[in-house]
Amino acid sequence: MKTKTLKKNKINVVTLGCSKNLVDSEVLMGQLKANKFNVEHEGTSDDHQIVIINTCGFVDNAKQESIDTILRYVEAKKQGAVEKVYVTGCLSERYKKDLEIEIPEVDAYFGTRDLPKILKTLKADYKHELVGERLLTTPQHYAYFKISEGCDRPCSFCAIPLMRGKHVSVAIDDLVGRAKTLAAKGTKELLLIAQDLTYYGLDIYKKRELANLLDKLSNIEGIDWIRLHYAFPSGFPMEVLDVMKAKTNVCNYLDMPLQHISDNMLTSMRRGITKQKTIDTVNRIRDKVPGIALRTTLIAGYPGETERDHEEMLRWIGDTKFERLGIFTYSHEENTHAHLLKDDVNEKIKKKRADAVMALQQEISYKINQQKIGETFKVLFDRKEGDYFIGRTEFDSPDVDNEVLVKSSADNYARIGDFAHVKISSATDFDLYGDLI
Secondary structure, X not given: XXXXXXXXXXXXXXXXXXXXXXXXXXXXXXXXHHOOOEEEEOOOOOOEEEEEEEEOOOOHHHHHHHHHHHXXXXXXXXXOOOOEEEEEEHHHHHHHHHHHHHOOOXXXXXXXXXXXXXXXXXXXXXXXXXXXXXXXOOOOOEEEEEOEXXXXXXXXXXXXXHHHOOOEEOOHHHHHHHHXXXXXXXXXXXXXXXXXXXXXXXXXXXXXXXXXXXXXXXXXXXXOEEEEOOOOOOOOOOHHHHHHHHOOXXXXXXXXXXXXXXXXXXHHOOOOOOHHHHHHHHHHHHHHOOOOEEEEEEEEOOOOOOHHHHHHHHHHHHHHOOOEEEEEEOOOOOOOHHHHOOOOOOHHHHHHHHHHHHHHHHHHHHHHHHOOOOOEEEEEEEEEEOOEXXXXXXXXXXXXXXXXXXXXXXXXXXXXXXXXEEEEEEEOOOEEEEEEO
8 A cells, every 4th residue: 555645757767787787777768858757867765656677687696686676676566665667678688588477566577679668668759869868877077878789709608698689889970979969968078888899880881990980089079088998809909099099088098808818718718819819919009008097807716717727817917917907706697608617616716716816906006006196197076075076087987996086175176077187195005195286
């Protein structure tokens, strides 16, 4: 029985998982707003008539978080706190039939490309003129910018192609139009995302066109920073680095998940690259763009990973000294090629190896940051927390990288969403402290 009045046509969109999911939620919210719905992202007012959960199905922890969130809102529905619960996204795409059986209280399940179906269910029109329009959930001054969907890579451990399908690029003209729309609304930083940036254009232009796209985006007035996320190392188009060098608003930053360095692991992972080619690629990138910040992501505990493989990874990290690094423990995903292998590294060892990698990276990051004391950096300020304004340099992406903290005072006052120059006075493992100049 209802204990309160729910606001008709008020929708709460809850997003789980990666930045690509976030973009999907923003597009959905833009369509809903155009259809006169009162829509919020992860609203806390507790008077929503409808909840739409955009789920993640990537690894075990993400899947469990998605299931827990669905169950939470199903219980809220039972208590009369919401009327309708809809589920979309990767988990729903991958496990729709199972979910319909296990959690039948959900009003409808949708896949990753079912936006028109969601709108039709809500008796809303799909506004074709709004293609590319979004209701940003990030601060207005930066936006994640998805240039393609899906992936054609055969990586053994990855379930993304099962949930997102084959690689599909968005046309350059469409992307330029979308970027201009964002810039006109005050967006200063575009964070280019895709399952694989380097594959961009192969499907529609029959050649890699990331460099051309980057060049055209960099000419848009009002876009001060463009950064690249999720580049594949095999076949990396080096001409992208020429654009990075030539254009001051293309950040000297590259996110390139490498996953491992042992030839044994790279072969089993079906990465299409060897240890030596990986090392050569990293060295070529650094030679072409001196001072570039390289972010990578690794996997600990993949099937068959020995202590020797792990030690080889640690030595490589110590030698390479990535500016930014993260690591996942391996998740045994059904219907992937690696699921045919025995998941033979126990969870404690996976975690121990991941912790060892991050402990080493912490040391590397500390030493790199100490060298920045006394230097001055251009900083984009994202928010204020307590006594500190918090921002980022061109070498840092939101949520995953280092931050710059400036203590608020009469002499130190930053405007959120604006750039300012900061002289670094001290540094910790993952943060820089400084003063405005």
